[in-house]
Amino acid sequence: MSLRHALLGLLAQGPRSGYGLLKHFEGSVGYAWPALHSQIYPELARLREQGLIEQVGEGPRGAKTYELTGRGLDEVRRWLRTEPDRTVRNEAGLRIFFLWLLPDEEQARFLERELDYQRGLLSELRAIAEDEATPHTPKERAYRLALEAGLRTTHARIEWAKWAIREVRRRR
Amino acid sequence: MSLRHALLGLLAQGPRSGYGLLKHFEGSVGYAWPALHSQIYPELARLREQGLIEQVGEGPRGAKTYELTGRGLDEVRRWLRTEPDRTVRNEAGLRIFFLWLLPDEEQARFLERELDYQRGLLSELRAIAEDEATPHTPKERAYRLALEAGLRTTHARIEWAKWAIREVRRRR
DNA sequence: CGGGCCATGTAATTTGTTACATGATTCC
């Protein structure tokens, strides 16, 4: 049910097309909850049937602009007050448990790829942080909180990877 | 394909029953990749059909003990050398983007629940860390690396939550 | 006028969750 609420939450900022929402999944919210167009479009159709969003216009190329309804806004708020699902899935993290099945040199290379990836991610996040000025509205502040969460956990993973590489190279 | 390889990876440590594997998903590897018995048992049956594992015995209450085959070990190693899927899904993280839809006081309470949760998780991880002595074998070292990753990212999330609460309470 | 991106959809498949279902052993 997260995709559904993510769409409603994004529409709470103002009317948008399905494609516009898709772009938000590639940028901001996609870091926490990725989604593809093949999942977004059918979900929007369902939300519309259920009266949580409404089509308020049509742009070029058949673009449909959706707007949140009152019931839609109530529904996001209700969701925000429920207990989050804390499930985490991290494939790279899973692989660490089995690293011992590879020779030391390959373990170190695995960890270096991890380090590279996280450094790249940190650059991306920093670029976003530079774009966004100091928050003035509640919405901007919330986005700043989300961004800061990404910056800090990515930083922690970078420091971990550096430590892990030393740990693996130490005894060879 | 991650569940499949997680099962193979766990069986690389030695023979185990489906139930024994399930317990590993509730503890250690489950922090990175959770799985329930309803997914594990059918997957074990498939791995057996494909000759990646073999049933080597039967314990009390119809418990089936499985062992990794040579082909099974090759398959985990092959998988470990492929690029990990970096997809992350974090429902609590997603909600941060939409926090502005709640009044400040509720935002702060949301963040405090997040802080409590992460503190609880840190305690669990620390308890595991105390149980496990300094690593001597490659397997123990890999587990230590995985645990350290959990400890560091959880710590980062705790510090983030404390900062975020101050941030939200500051301007009220 | 061609390439890239805007824009929307559906279908097939895989993966994961929830619910249903059963029975044995062990410990108190």
Next chain:
DNA sequence: GGAATCATGTAACAAATTACATGGCCCG
């Protein structure tokens, strides 16, 4: 004897990915 936990499975449903499919607009 009863509760907790061991132990295995299937079925129904929901969510997510991959693949199939189509066409419009804009810029150079």
